[in-house]
Amino acid sequence: MVDRSAQPQFTTYQFRLNGELYSARLKKSIKARLVRIQISKTEGLTIVVPHRFKIQHLPEILEARKKWIIRHVEALRQETDIIPECRFGCYVNLMGDEIQVVRGLPNGSHNQVIREDGCLKVGIAGSQKIEEVIEKWYRSQARIVITARAVELGKSINATYSRLTIRNQRTRWASCSRSGTLSFNWRIISLPLPVLDYVIIHELCHTREMNHSPAFWKLVEKHCPDWKACRKYLKTCRIDGLPVVPQKL
Numbered sequence: 001m002v003d004r005s006a007q008p009q010f011t012t013y014q015f016r017l018n019g020e021l022y023s024a025r026l027k028k029s030i031k032a033r034l035v036r037i038q039i040s041k042t043e044g045l046t047i048v049v050p051h052r053f054k055i056q057h058l059p060e061i062l063e064a065r066k067k068w069i070i071r072h073v074e075a076l077r078q079e080t081d082i083i084p085e086c087r088f089g090c091y092v093n094l095m096g097d098e099i100q101v102v103r104g105l106p107n108g109s110h111n112q113v114i115r116e117d118g119c120l121k122v123g124i125a126g127s128q129k130i131e132e133v134i135e136k137w138y139r140s141q142a143r144i145v146i147t148a149r150a151v152e153l154g155k156s157i158n159a160t161y162s163r164l165t166i167r168n169q170r171t172r173w174a175s176c177s178r179s180g181t182l183s184f185n186w187r188i189i190s191l192p193l194p195v196l197d198y199v200i201i202h203e204l205c206h207t208r209e210m211n212h213s214p215a216f217w218k219l220v221e222k223h224c225p226d227w228k229a230c231r232k233y234l235k236t237c238r239i240d241g242l243p244v245v246p247q248k249l
């Protein structure tokens, strides 16, 4: 006979920390005396509360422990290294916005993406994959946006370059060759505008200072006073894959 009382009874509990939505398994326990928060690779976040605990008090407790929760959720996400799946309904990052991917065009249309009404409307034909269609669109947008920004920023920096290429690097955001070719990862258009500009400014400054000397950073600072914050931000972003907004645990 199965003892059903021994089966853990979980419900899904969603909450916000620093504006981000998190999801946890919530369990009421007769044994628990205090609220317990656990995290594991297989189960994600679990919150165990005493049986008579009033759930309306939970946000306050989670807020008080938010540092711990955010730190551990981020660490777990990096450890498990999940690349969020790109599918209809997901959100993608585009120049500081989070835009929803929707099925917006008739099924027969080829390879089309339109940014409209705050959404990315995608038309898929036959066996085409949504990831491929979106990546192609990102690359074409990257070429337009990055070329325009490089021209604009290049004038104020007084930087000259021989070529600008849009590439699909998986380990770097951009590079500058000795021959003066600037290469940019198409994914930089997923970044917020100030960070996108920083990446371009960084490479443009290399056309004048081909190193990371104090003189180089001084030049960067002149054109991007917030460069340190931008650099820090970049370290938190993943380079490979599509810029799909991850759902928190």
Ligand SMILES: [Zn+2]
Residues within 6 Å of the ligand: 202, 206, 211, 212
């Ligand atoms: Zn550099």
